[in-house]
Amino acid sequence: MKKFILPLLFPTILTAQVGIGTSNPTADLHVAGNTSTIRIEQLNATNDPTHNDGVKPSPAFVTALGDVTLNPSGANGTGPGGIMAPINFLMTIPNFIPDGATNRGVVINNTTLETSKTGLVRIVPFTSPQEALVEVKYSITTILSSTDLNTALTYFDDISTRAIKYYFCIDINNDGLSPAEAAKKYGLNGQFYSSHTQGILGYSFTNGHGYSNIPPGNHSLHFFAVVVDADNKYTSIGVGGQTDSLKIRIYN
Template identity: 30%
Template sequence: MKIFYNFCLLIFSTFGFAQVGIGTTIPEAALHVAGESATVRLESLSQANNVLNDGTKLAPSYVEKNGNITLSSSQTGTTSISIIDASSTFSSKVLASNIGASNTTTNIYSYQIITQAESFIEVKYSLSYNIFASYNMGNQTGIRIFDGESRQIKTFFTITGIANEFGQISQNYYNISTNGGSGTFYNNGFAYITLPAGTYTINFYANIAGHVNNTTEVLFGGAESLLRLRFYQ
């Protein structure tokens, strides 16, 4: 009878102190991660695996009623809306040219998104640019246009797996003065797309049109450009 008593005491003691310690042998909670600089990594919340983590700023986390940790602030059964500021996509300046042709299309920027479920997506962009007859990326100087010939600057974007061109916007430009035609211009476009769960690349394009005898070079992007994405799930 004494042996049976000690065995029961051992079982209850084990369950009474069933705690896990990481970095400590004396855990003070069910899960105790010790250390002043200790961190916890959840791969399901990383940029690669979660559309609500854009990888450029901290993503707030939430605890659902059942204790699960999520980046979505919405409860199950309601629409989840998240906004991503992807303006850094346009931070580096890109030169697109139309030389000896009626028009030329250039892929200037790309941005990847991941949807974990079917989503309705709103894409808005404001792409800044400057127009030149020629531009040297090395010394960052250009020659202004003053020949009086019209140029058309068109921007749009595509999404992998979809043939459509979205967010199309175009502006015409001409100048006859050697002192005029400077300054920054903007193409502002938007579109709404429904996408099933998956990984997609948004490709932004510039189409530059003009007379075949004229050259046109357009410098796109920089700190003044914006890209916003809103996800409805």
């Protein structure tokens, strides 16, 4: 009588880590090298022109299933695109107004012959790669004096009130402000200064922000300061003598 021995077959699961550019991978997929890249042709401008225009980098998203996609909507990347407006870039310019040799910044004098004086503080150029929404946030320091800040710093003792206002205009194409561009004042904000028998000397901060739609191309922001006082009063302000900041954010 012959006996047969039937081998028992057990399924075997093999696990391994794959290394590209390395023989010792430390993850399931390890791409080594400080210049290494990963390309997914499904997401290029040819295969996914809806979300990748081939001009600017497209943000990638990870769905609930773990899939990498350029479509920000839908739990599995199958919903309609375009509901999320990714940020193209953010410019942060610390201390964007020069302090000057005496830390008094840009000096604007409202003399006794006038009650309102407007002065240009700073021009900041920037570029937008496409039609976009631009958001501008600024923080500007101010110091006030009853004499010309170019020569001296003197407190007020005339028991009067001054108003300091800031705004910016957008120079489309960076070719100089046209009358129409100068008439549009964005981010208007200000402060009042009231003196008594003896004033104080120090810096105040004015914060403001504004939005506008812009075409693609080179543009610039023109920042202005306005000094308002009473008849026969002299007001000198120093704009940007301390730490100022500017943020320009571009949305598509």
